[in-house]
Amino acid sequence: MEWRGYTGKIINVNLDKNKINLSKQNYNDIKKFGGGLGINIKLAADLFEPNIDPLSQKNYIIVGAGPLVGTITPGSSRTVGTSKFPATGAFAYSCGSMSFGFNLKLAGYDNIIISGKAEKPIYLLIWDDHIEICDASTIWGKNIIKTHDILSKKYESCGTIAIGQAGENLVYHSLALIDRVSTFGRGGLGAIMGSKNLKAIVAKGTNSISIAHPKEFTKIYNRLFDRIKNYPHKESWHSLGMLRSLPIGMLFKAAGQKQKAKQCSERVYLNQLKRRRIACPSCPMGDKDILNLEQSDSTNLIHYATSIINPFLMFTDLNGLNYNHEAILAHDMCNKYGLDYMMVAALLDYCTKLFKNGILTKENSGIEWNTDITTLVHIIELITYKTDFGEILSEGINKLIEFYKGTSEKLPNVKGLDVIFDPRLLHLGTMEFEQIVNPKGSHVASGGSPTYIGTGSSIEKFKSHFNRMGIPSFAFENIFTPPLPEMVINVGCLTRYAEDWYTILTSLGLCARAQINRFYGLESVTKLYNAITGFNTTSEDLRIAAERTWNLLKLMNMKENFSRKDDIFPKAWFNPLKFGNKYFKLLDFFGKTIITPEIANKLLDDYYDERGWDKITGNPTKAKINELELNSFI
Ligand code: SF4
Numbered sequence: 001m002e003w004r005g006y007t008g009k010i011i012n013v014n015l016d017k018n019k020i021n022l023s024k025q026n027y028n029d030i031k032k033f034g035g036g037l038g039i040n041i042k043l044a045a046d047l048f049e050p051n052i053d054p055l056s057q058k059n060y061i062i063v064g065a066g067p068l069v070g071t072i073t074p075g076s077s078r079t080v081g082t083s084k085f086p087a088t089g090a091f092a093y094s095c096g097s098m099s100f101g102f103n104l105k106l107a108g109y110d111n112i113i114i115s116g117k118a119e120k121p122i123y124l125l126i127w128d129d130h131i132e133i134c135d136a137s138t139i140w141g142k143n144i145i146k147t148h149d150i151l152s153k154k155y156e157s158c159g160t161i162a163i164g165q166a167g168e169n170l171v172y173h174s175l176a177l178i179d180r181v182s183t184f185g186r187g188g189l190g191a192i193m194g195s196k197n198l199k200a201i202v203a204k205g206t207n208s209i210s211i212a213h214p215k216e217f218t219k220i221y222n223r224l225f226d227r228i229k230n231y232p233h234k235e236s237w238h239s240l241g242m243l244r245s246l247p248i249g250m251l252f253k254a255a256g257q258k259q260k261a262k263q264c265s266e267r268v269y270l271n272q273l274k275r276r277r278i279a280c281p282s283c284p285m286g287d288k289d290i291l292n293l294e295q296s297d298s299t300n301l302i303h304y305a306t307s308i309i310n311p312f313l314m315f316t317d318l319n320g321l322n323y324n325h326e327a328i329l330a331h332d333m334c335n336k337y338g339l340d341y342m343m344v345a346a347l348l349d350y351c352t353k354l355f356k357n358g359i360l361t362k363e364n365s366g367i368e369w370n371t372d373i374t375t376l377v378h379i380i381e382l383i384t385y386k387t388d389f390g391e392i393l394s395e396g397i398n399k400l401i402e403f404y405k406g407t408s409e410k411l412p413n414v415k416g417l418d419v420i421f422d423p424r425l426l427h428l429g430t431m432e433f434e435q436i437v438n439p440k441g442s443h444v445a446s447g448g449s450p451t452y453i454g455t456g457s458s459i460e461k462f463k464s465h466f467n468r469m470g471i472p473s474f475a476f477e478n479i480f481t482p483p484l485p486e487m488v489i490n491v492g493c494l495t496r497y498a499e500d501w502y503t504i505l506t507s508l509g510l511c512a513r514a515q516i517n518r519f520y521g522l523e524s525v526t527k528l529y530n531a532i533t534g535f536n537t538t539s540e541d542l543r544i545a546a547e548r549t550w551n552l553l554k555l556m557n558m559k560e561n562f563s564r565k566d567d568i569f570p571k572a573w574f575n576p577l578k579f580g581n582k583y584f585k586l587l588d589f590f591g592k593t594i595i596t597p598e599i600a601n602k603l604l605d606d607y608y609d610e611r612g613w614d615k616i617t618g619n620p621t622k623a624k625i626n627e628l629e630l631n632s633f634i
Contacts, residue, residue: 001027004212005067005532006035009109010043011131013124015196016057016116020131025110031535032629034507034542035110036066037093038549040082043113044091045552045633050559054086054188055170055195061114063104063161063201066509067533070105070209071217074224075516077101077280078509079161079178084560085187085440086172087343087396088415091556092440094175095506096184097280098288100159106205118197127155127204136199140168143336145304148180151202158204164338166384167194171394173343177335181278181288181304187417187440190338212534220528227519228284237515241277241287242307243269245514251425255580263323264312272324273308285515293328303332314345326373333377337384346418347393347400348379350411359404365389412570415562417441419570424577424584427591430498433491437567437607437618439557448505448517449498451491451589462489469501470522470539478610483602487588492603496610503546548628551620554613555633564608564618569600 001008008025025039033042040062052058061083068076079101082093104112107128114124118133121140125132139147144164151160159179166174167190174190175183185192193199211217228234236244243266252261262268273293279286289308293301305311311331312323321327334341354360355369362368366388369375382390392403398416412419414435419442423432429451435442450457450465457465459480466476475497482490501522505512508525526539574597576583586595593599608615612624625631 004210004534005071005529006030007105007108007110007209010111010113011109011126013112013114013131013133014116015114015118015122015133015198018118018133020133031537031541032545033549033552034066034504034545036064036069036078036507036509037080037082037095037503038507038545039111040064040080040093041549041553041556043111044082045556047113047115048084048091048556050556052084054084054089054192057115057117057196059084059192059195061189061192061196061198062111063114064111065101065105066507067110068528069101069509070205071211071532072221072282073510073528073532074228074519075280075283075285075511075513076509077283077511078506079104079184080506081161081176081185081189083185083189083192085185085189086170086191087187087398088417088441089560090187090415090440090562091553091560092187092438092443093553094185094187094189096161096176096178096182097511098159098179098182099281100161100178100201100203101509102281103157103159103203103205105209106207107203108205108207112201114196114198117195121197121199123151123200123202124198125155125202127158127202128206136197140199141165144177144338145180145336147200148177151200152179155202155204158202160200160202161193162200162338163190163193163198164336164384166338166394167191168199169384169386169394170194171339171383171386172396172399173340173394174338175340176338180335181306182280183306183340186340186342186443209532211532213531216531217528220524220531224519224524225284231519234285237285237287238277239270240266241289242309243312246309246313248309248312252580255582257580260323260580268324269308273328275302280511283511283516285513287513287515291328293325293332301329301332303328304335305331310341314341321371321373321376326376329373330376330380333380337380339380339384342420343396343418344380344383346411346413347383347397348376350397350400351379351393353410354404410572412572413442414438414568414570415441415566417443420444422573422577423595424573424586425579427587427589428491428595429589430491430495433495433603433607434498436569436604437495439553439562445499445502445506445512448501448512448514449494451489451494452514459488466497468521469497470504470543471497471501475610478606482588483599483606484593486590487593488590490603490606491589492605492607493610495607499550500543500546503549504542507542507546507549544628548630551611551624551628552630552633554620555625555630558619564604564616567604567618569597574600 077097121136123136147162170191175185249261249265275290275292278288289305291303311328386394430449478493
């Protein structure tokens with residue numbers, strides 16, 4: 001058949017046999033699951049055996065980009081990776097942005113399926129019709145920035161997914177970076193690539209994506225473009241990037257930490273650190289940062305960051321650290337080595353507590369523990385190269401907890417992944433709640449919900465946001481029936497729809513970040529999808545495809561023995577968090593009600609109920625599996 005939007009082609013790479021072949025996209029699967037995230041999960045469900053070792057040859061890496069990727073649709077940048085992740089043992093997905101997906105589509109492919117293990121280090125080159133497994137011996141051992149620079153010099157205007165030394169050394173919390181700036185694969189995708197001797201994937205596409213109804217597409221595009229052009233906050237987004245949504249300086253100030261507040265202020269960012277902003281192809285709301293750090297020897301460090309807020313939020317317990325310099329240096333090191341800086345920060349915060357309590361000592365860890373940059377650099381290197389105490393840290397939270405039994409409560413995590421958003425600081429919105437129920441562990445898929453940024457939205461604004469996300473009106477009653485009336489919204493019920501909305505966006509290839517997804521609604525993305533693909537899909541079809549995708553993801557993890565027993569609020573959340581000189585309690589989204597373990601449990605019950613899942617097991621019921629035609633996957 002003639003594909004539009006989709007290319008209809010999948011690249012299959014068998015590294016055991018050093019073989020590449022192409023297969024065709026299945027039209028029925030595309031209709032039932034959508035592209036991007038949806039088809040990635042379906043392809044995986046057909047291939048994966050349960051209970052395999054994530055770092056064995058039996059694991060697969062599936063990379064995909066949805067039907068809107070490769071067009072000029074604003075924010076159509078998403079690349080999705082699915083695999084079984086070593087940090088938690090869950091079958092899961094990761095998403096990144098920048099130009100890889102765009103190039104993959106323009107080269108003529110929707111997906112790549114990689115299996116087996118190469119005998120020696122290789123990288124995969126996809127350049128239009130030319131697909132080749134190339135020798136990577138000269139780039140193996142190099143950091144991600146150097147790897148990207150070498151490959152992008154050799155294959156101008158290409159997109160890269162590359163790993164650093166942490167991935168090569170199979171560190172559980174290593175990741176890949178897309179185009180050296182967008183994080184891809186928290187939970188160990190770097191190690192999975194390393195286990196396959198796969199240093200990088202390069203995509204370079206010089207064709208174009210065929211659009212079914214160009215006139216209709218142009219009409220929708222022009223409308224979108226005008227709205228974005230006239231968006232009153234566009235300039236401040238351009239100026240501040242993600243710092244606009246999360247003003248870290250103000251957070252520190254509220255916590256009484258004046259010195260840190262100053263170091264993370266907008267003024268310091270704009271006057272001393274920001275060099276320029278970069279964006280994904282097609283995105284007029286670019287938010288990636290290139291920072292310029294003046295060093296003591298008068299040289300400049302150019303640092304690429306998915307956002308300035310990442311280094312600003314790291315290592316909050318390391319009080320000896322200077323934020324506008326040393327935290328950025330540490331973040332730069334993590335990026336270059338391909339380490340998940342969030343996990344590194346969480347492990348270090350935890351170890352600092354263990355040292356304070358005398359559980360960790362210089363004698364049993366071999367480390368002189370100071371909360372300063374020298375210690376930090378030393379630990380990052382120990383983890384990357386799995387040396388001495390770094391060997392334990394390289395296997396993440398579960399290993400550390402196993403090693404120092406009974407000390408897990410001070411390290412909030414879900415299924416072995418550290419918490420990204422602590423609701424004691426931010427209140428319990430969908431993003432915070434979603435960390436508990438995401439199959440991957442503490443991971444977030446609810447970028448499009450009205451609780452995504454800030455507090456204080458009115459009920460009317462909430463309702464209009466729900467309509468935009470395509471939440472059926474019959475669900476409003478449950479969403480507005482929380483365990484206690486003063487909580488106003490039921491974040492458990494709402495999370496189900498936030499996940500569905502995220503799945504729709506990610507299956508189409510659209511970015512879920514608030515500054516871009518605010519211009520989209522279920523109705524408008526359905527029109528875009530139909531104009532691009534020529535399909536006659538309804539909004540309800542897209543919503544059901546998203547629900548089917550999420551249920552299939554859950555079924556795959558059921559086979560990995562995950563269930564409600566693993567969806568657990570970290571115990572630490574029920575104790576106040578000391579931040580600066582203040583204490584913060586776990587409160588509902590509007591900050592009125594203390595969330596007790598009983599309320600947390602009720603919210604979980606409501607989440608499973610809203611999904612049509614069994615409240616005891618936390619897994620899809622037979623009836624739901626039948627309804628979504630997923631019987632062949634159990
Ligand atoms: S908002 Fe950021 S991540 Fe999303 S498409 Fe734009 S530049 Fe890329």
